[in-house]
Amino acid sequence: MSQINILWVDDEIESLKSQIIFLESKGYKVSALTNGYDALEFLKEQVVDVVLLDESMPGITGLETLGKIKEIDQQIPVVMITKNEAENVMDDAIGSQITDYLIKPVNPNQVLLSLKKIIDNKRLVAEKTTSAYQQQFRTLFMALNSNPDYNEWMDIYKKLVYWEMEMSKTDSPEMLEVFNTQKAEANTEFAKYISRHYADWLHPKAQDAPIMSHTLFRDKIVPMLDPAVPNVFLLIDNLRYDQFKAILPIFQESFRLVEEDTFYSILPTSTQYSRNAVFAGLLPIDIEQKFPQEWKNDDEEGGKNLYEEKFFAAQLQRLRMDSRFSYTKVVNHADAQQMLSNIHNLLDYPLSIIVYNFVDMLSHARTEMEVLKELAGDETSYRSITASWFEHSPLHQALKKLSDKKINLILATDHGSVRVKTPVKVIGDKQTTTNLRYKHGRNLNYDPKEVLAFRDPKDAGLPRPNVNSSYIFAREDGYLCYPNNYNYFVNYYRNTFQHGGISLEEMIVPVARMVSK
Template identity: 40%
Template sequence: MIYKGHIIWVDDEVHHLKPHIMFLESKGYKVSSVTNGIDADSLNKKNRYDLVLLDQNMPGLDGIETLKKIKSHRESIPVVMITKSEDEWLMDEAISQQIQQFLIKPVSPNQVYIACKQILEKNRIIQDKTSADYLQDFQKINQDIDFISSPDAWWNLYLKLVKWQIKFEEHADLSLQNILADQIKTCNQLFTRYIEENYEHLINDKTQSLFSPAIFEKYAKPILEKKNKVCIIIIDCMRCDQFLSIYSHLESLFNMDISYHLSLLPSATPYSRNAIFSGLYPDELIKRYPKQRDLFSNSSQGLNKYENELLIDQLSRLKMEDKKVHYHKIWALEEGKRFSKKINNFLDKDVLALVVNFVDMLAHDSSKMEVLKEIIPDDIGYRHTVKSWVKNSWFNDVLKQLSESNFEVIITSDHGSVKVNREVMVSADKDASSGVRYKYGRNLNTRSKNVIKIDEPQKYRLPAFGPQFNYLIAKNDSYFLYPNDAHKYKNKLLDSFQHGGVSMEEMLVPVIKMKGFK
């Protein structure tokens, strides 16, 4: 019989509980028993029990006093209180001491067994079930993957894979996590092939609303047409798995619905975020705003400096120029704190647009600071860091205030990021852009097959700045290096999180529609 844990049962009438104890032992538990709290406290200091079953009414120390002594020695030990008392004050006191369950006598052996099983075997049962379910899903995904032929189908597949990632953080062994990682890698290769073969058609199909330029018209416009207020929050560089890691937290504040959009190529802020605010593709943007051409052609750092103007112009084209707008970009902790304190000043607006740069800064700085590489060495570390920030920063205060307001909230990103580990050598002139996962300039070249080379930018709705102008877009987990300084930058960029290329993580971006319970 498999050993399932050691239980200590503390009850002054434990001799009446022999059938219960024998039943637990028949199920694989070792059960020790004592008749008073003093002995229970003494034994707890000498032995490592997995669970305490505790009565309230005992001579000497009562159950609550015993519970406090046991917890003072080992706070994490789980406790089930089993007592005749139905007093609510006792229930409240026991719950405040973080007991796992409260059972009222008389109890059957099976009731006690179920309580013990739920506490001591829960993780194993969930892990076994999770593993079995994933292995079944693994087979189905492998059968279906070759027949995926639409962005919607790719989104549904990716969402399923990300949900498994979240589940596996707590309830899977390392071997299954490795299997899932390999499956995601395979899916990414096929997704990249799909994008390479279909992107030109998709982006030129005027009947679709999949890409970044359609977000405001598709999601915000219907809210404004109903005379409601809308807040659109763009968390720069936030990935689907990071959104899902905070989903349950957001659910505590809002009713929610999740959808998606496709980031433009390159999957980078100057293209995708400008497209969200302007409602225009990059080739349209530079025609309408010649100053953007100058910024692009000079590889300027201020490529997103006109987002407020772009949003107001888009509203005008949508015949909503009467809407009151406030745009706010938050790039630092103190600025976020200031905004959260004065958000009430903007609740009279029809459109509140927020850009939050924390996740993007985290990705960029992880390639520069060794301490950040240790904090976010992988996808799990990255998710945990983002989740902790959302729940404990000024941003959570903003979410709470929005949930209590009249605003409907749309939260999304311009693109995601991917961890890179395969270098690709490229040749370029001195005026080429400096991107790690995408480059543009004159006569860019590479021999690698891990690159999409765009020699006719207009077919991809991208601007061209002169003859022989082209783009290189990294595929899968590759990144660009120049041969003359490859060694210097390889050590810096290897295993860092980057964006601009083709991958599910970068291009399949959640759009979450939220409304408070008010």
């Protein structure tokens, strides 16, 4: 490691010589100055890794010096060292973005610990993460091979997401490769599990099935509702569990997390099917039967998610619940601004629905736009761009406006997405649908080992658009491509985020309850 340069600024620097010698014995290079003016001039000329700054100095105080240091270099870590324990001084220092705060008299080990925390933090975190994952690898391996049930699969996926997010803090390509192999194995086993059990879950007399899209509201959200305060049910479209974990800290600035859970999206894991199922409280086959005019199959003209409000009103009626609710759907910037302006109106209803479409638009735009492929090239950057969007979004502003009132906020999604890497060849006629993760049509030709097929759509709770229609679902990281123009489409869609098929990322999705702080 190259030598670390420390600048120590204190008007009593002579009394700190033993401390400086101690730090130099640990390999640090320490430059010592007695006032803020000299420190600022020094920083304009020299590269410094950390500044140790006394708060009480004649001429220009530590806090004043701190402000000017940040003007020179916003990123430089500054450790404030002071005799003054007054709360307002600490508040001012923290507000001015100090990295650490030490109270005099400080001993050498205190200073050393602070420096290690700042300089070595990334390396130490990476080493600890790698070591901890190595210990967990066998536990996860055994869990994958012990015939897990649907609850255990949710637990496995949560652990994988935890380690994936921890691994993003390290720079160990070898460990990341080991992790990615384990995650791929998990998705292979999960696809086999879904192939064996999915149809059984949908049987009307199923004894044991997870909470899924069509039972989410009745079995999970209704028990979360609070009759004493306004309830807001926020559905962010296409939000993976790892993206939820990335934006959760931003929510927690204004709300207290009460409950966090996951549920299973139905197949296809796409908006038209899973989101309609959430609001209708019905499987697509039953929605088509009850609402023949409103339900549109993939190959029919017209919007596929235009009647969620009507479906939801009917579900409330079936559940014999208070039928008063507001419904807001945001699909563009104008909708978002209107929602922000009217957000306090939600407090007039016992239940308000907000459907927010940004993440789904992001995944589609990422497929089409080269700049977004660059910005969201992998899972880490996809999480990062989602968190950045949410932090600066009208949605976040709107929720902050509500957070000073007593509300009950329930956050969920309809499905997730997966980064596709493996092309799967499918032959179909002109009526075959275009989705890359599932298809239905009359004359589908495919390798049965590469997909999950339902020759009778009723077995998957799905409508039958035509007499001989069957459905197929891509598994793991596969994407369905036609033989014509095969190489072009293979290259165009590889490494894009898609949804509609069978993977942990698409099917196991978040639901959480938060309350105002």
